Amino acid sequence: MDTFIRFANQTQGRDRLFRATQYTCMLLRYLLEPKADKDVLMKLKKLESSVSTGRKWFRLGNVVHAVQATEQSIHATDLVPRFCLTLANLNRVVYFICDTVLWVKNVGLASGINKDKWQMWAARHYYYFLLLSLARDLYEISLQMAQVTHERAKGGKSSSGDPLGHSVADEMEWLQSFLLLFRSLKRHPPLLLDTVKNFCDILIPLDQLGIYKTNAGVIGFGGLVSSVAGIITVVYPHMKLKTC
Amino acid sequence: MGRGRFLRGEVKPGYGGPKGSTLTTGACADSEPQIRNGRDDSFLLPGKMEKLRAAQYACSLLGHALQRRGASPDLQKQIQQLESHLSLGRKLLRLGNSADALESAKRAVHLSDVVLRFCITVSHLNRALYFACDNVLWAGKSGLAPRVDQEKWTQRSFRYYLFSLIMNLSRDAYEIRLLMEQESSACNRRLKGSAGGVPGGLETGGPGGPGSPGRGLPQLALKFRLQVLLLARVLRGHPPLLLDVVRNACDLFIPLDKLGLCRCGPGIVGLCGLVSSILSLLTLIYPWLRLKP
Numbered sequence: 001m002d003t004f005i006r007f008a009n010q011t012q013g014r015d016r017l018f019r020a021t022q023y024t025c026m027l028l029r030y031l032l033e034p035k036a037d038k039d040v041l042m043k044l045k046k047l048e049s050s051v052s053t054g055r056k057w058f059r060l061g062n063v064v065h066a067v068q069a070t071e072q073s074i075h076a077t078d079l080v081p082r083f084c085l086t087l088a089n090l091n092r093v094v095y096f097i098c099d100t101v102l103w104v105k106n107v108g109l110a111s112g113i114n115k116d117k118w119q120m121w122a123a124r125h126y127y128y129f130l131l132l133s134l135a136r137d138l139y140e141i142s143l144q145m146a147q148v149t150h151e152r153a154k155g156g157k158s159s160s161g162d163p164l165g166h167s168v169a170d171e172m173e174w175l176q177s178f179l180l181l182f183r184s185l186k187r188h189p190p191l192l193l194d195t196v197k198n199f200c201d202i203l204i205p206l207d208q209l210g211i212y213k214t215n216a217g218v219i220g221f222g223g224l225v226s227s228v229a230g231i232i233t234v235v236y237p238h239m240k241l242k243t244c
Numbered sequence: 245m246g247r248g249r250f251l252r253g254e255v256k257p258g259y260g261g262p263k264g265s266t267l268t269t270g271a272c273a274d275s276e277p278q279i280r281n282g283r284d285d286s287f288l289l290p291g292k293m294e295k296l297r298a299a300q301y302a303c304s305l306l307g308h309a310l311q312r313r314g315a316s317p318d319l320q321k322q323i324q325q326l327e328s329h330l331s332l333g334r335k336l337l338r339l340g341n342s343a344d345a346l347e348s349a350k351r352a353v354h355l356s357d358v359v360l361r362f363c364i365t366v367s368h369l370n371r372a373l374y375f376a377c378d379n380v381l382w383a384g385k386s387g388l389a390p391r392v393d394q395e396k397w398t399q400r401s402f403r404y405y406l407f408s409l410i411m412n413l414s415r416d417a418y419e420i421r422l423l424m425e426q427e428s429s430a431c432n433r434r435l436k437g438s439a440g441g442v443p444g445g446l447e448t449g450g451p452g453g454p455g456s457p458g459r460g461l462p463q464l465a466l467k468f469r470l471q472v473l474l475l476a477r478v479l480r481g482h483p484p485l486l487l488d489v490v491r492n493a494c495d496l497f498i499p500l501d502k503l504g505l506c507r508c509g510p511g512i513v514g515l516c517g518l519v520s521s522i523l524s525l526l527t528l529i530y531p532w533l534r535l536k537p
Contacts, residue, residue, distance in 0.1 A: 005347050008340040011289040018336070046387035053329075054336030057296055108325045 003235070013234045015058045020227035022051045027220030056103050063096040080139045088132035091125045098122035120209070127205035130198050137195040137241075144184035144191065193229050194241040200226035294524045296334050301517030303327035308511040335382035338375060345372035355537060359418050364537070367411035370404045377401030399503065406499035412492045419485055419535075423478045424471075484535040487523055494520040 007013040025048035029041055066089060073085035098121045105113040185192040200222035206212040207219055233240040307323040349368035355361040377400050384392030479486040494516040500506040501513050527534040 001343075002347065005340070005344050009289055009344060011292060014289060014337070014340060017340075043388055050332070050336060050382075050386035054333045057330075057333040057337060058292065061292075107329045108322050 007231075007235055010234060011058060013231070015055060016227050016230040016234060018051050018055050018058075020224055020231065022048050022055070023220045023223030023227060025051070025220075026216050027224060030215065030217035030220055053106070056099075056106070059096070059099060060103065063093060063100065066093040066096050081136050084132045084136035084139070088129045088136070091129040091132065095122055095125040095129060098125065123205045123208040127202065127209060127211075130202040130205065133198045134195070134202065137191060137198060140188075140191050140241075141181065141184055141195065144188055145180050148180055148184050148187070190233075190239050190241040193232060193239055197226045197229040200229070291525065291528050293334070293337065294521050294528065296330060296337070298518055298521035298525065300327055300330040300334065301514045301521060303330065303514075304510055305514030305518055308509070308514055312511075332382070332385055335378055335385070339379055339382070342372050342375035342379060345369075345375055352537070360415060360537070363411045363415035363418065367408045367415070370408035370411065374401050374404040374408060377404060402499040402502045406496075406503065409492055409496050409499065412488070413496070416485065416489045416492060420475065420478060420489075423482060423485070424474050427474060427478055427481075484527075484533050487527060487533055488535040491520045491523045494523075 008017065025044045029044045029048070032041065032044075070086060070089035070093060073082065073089050076082035076085055098118050101113060101118050102115065102122065104110050105115055105118070185195070203212075203214060203219055203222040207214050303323050303326050307320060307327065310320050310323065345368050349365050349372065352361060352364040352368055355364065377397050380389070380392055381394065381397050381401065383389040384394055384397070479489070497506070497508055497516040498513055501508050
């Protein structure tokens with residue numbers, strides 16, 4: 001109970017919980033739509049929208065944090081992560097600016113704002129942010145895989161000969177790559193968590209921008225998984241992928 | 245802590261945003277990139293909550309000022325809308341606070357001083373009940389429980405808030421009393437040490453035998469004046485205590501107005517709420533200003 005309260009008392013912790021609730025509602029609505037009562041569906045929709053609206057208050061001021069994160073990522077040691085993360089964070093700054101403009105429109109402080117245009121911009125920059133984050137993740141994964149291969153080669157486990165012919169060798173290679181990927185990710189849980197989070201999150205702008213349309217169920221599930229991954233990084237800070 | 249005020253006729257149960265705002269449709273979603281800075285942001289939540297509270301009371305104050313000066317109804321409506329958004333948003337963001345207040349009450353039970361233990365524990369318990377009522381109000385306003393009697397639960401929540409503030413002020417009064425006694429006995433020791441003793445000392449406030457009724461009133465006035473000076477000295481020497489007293493006193497106007505015990509008007513309530521939020525922010529920025537325990 002004490003851990004839960006400490007977790008819920010952090011901004012990120014509480015926000016992740018709300019986000020998980022929001023996407024759970026979306027998922028439940030999709031799953032229950034054919035059979036459930038209209039009343040239940042209405043309540044789920046209301047909960048989802050009020051949690052979503054309330055969370056916007058947490059996001060005010062995130063532009064500042066995003067700028068700080070950009071400054072941090074400029075100092076990353078490796079070239080590829082430095083490039084990817086800096087660009088990603090710059091896109092995130094623009095996303096938060098668009099988000100703030102949309103919030104101003106939603107609370108009724110300014111009426112002359114073209115909501116659809118700003119929503120598209122926000123979605124686009126969020127998409128670029130996630131793409132670049134995934135690119136960084138893939139780079140780190142390839143490094144890990146190279147390291148694992150190197151260690152295995154040093155350990156004397158050389159790749160076996162191929163007595164059975166080409167086609168079987170192809171399948172073995174595919175399986176070996178998959179196992180290598182699996183081992184690399186197992187060695188580095190923060191990287192796995194970050195990749196899963198980015199991959200689940202990217203479904204949202206892919207749908208919004210019309211690049212890859214899915215449905216509310218897939219998005220809800222993806223959002224829920226990424227929120228849970230986010231909760232894990234808050235509860236266990238060592239699981240957060242560091243900028244180094 | 246907030247007023248939980250809603251504008252009758254403006255905010256209907258189930259209100260989740262102004263007309264034309266995004267109710268999250270299937271694909272829209274609230275896509276938020278996470279802030280991944282490795283630092284512990286446990287202090288950021290209270291800061292954010294206090295800023296939102298300050299913004300809400302600033303809107304209330306501004307709305308009242310605009311009304312007095314006869315500003316355009318459009319602008320007044322905008323400010324009112326913003327204020328109601330803030331109020332509902334804060335209710336959602338406060339959803340975890342009840343459990344937190346209970347935990348604080350559990351911790352306060354282990355304090356050594358009996359009076360402090362009682363005051364602080366009861367204050368936290370009342371706060372927990374206030375937040376619980378607030379959660380019910382949120383459920384009602386966001387449409388999850390439309391049959392909630394808003395008026396009844398608002399009154400209930402402000403009653404608990406009032407009790408909590410009374411306990412806080414009692415605790416402050418107790419601390420002030422202790423410090424005044426300490427200060428007064430320290431002064432006595434200094435006087436006795438420097439000039440072989442002054443008859444009567446600080447407590448009696450000066451000479452005056454029991455058989456002199458004509459001197460009663462001036463003696464009382466002098467005694468009162470000395471007590472006030474002592475109080476001022478104690479508060480000047482203990483900024484955290486002074487800040488806590490001012491904060492609780494300002495906050496007191498909010499439930500007093502809402503429960504109809506002391507109708508001060510939205511302007512005063514807004515100003516008091518804003519001042520107390522600013523003082524809370526100060527204690528977050530400068531932790532030494534926070535009253536311990």
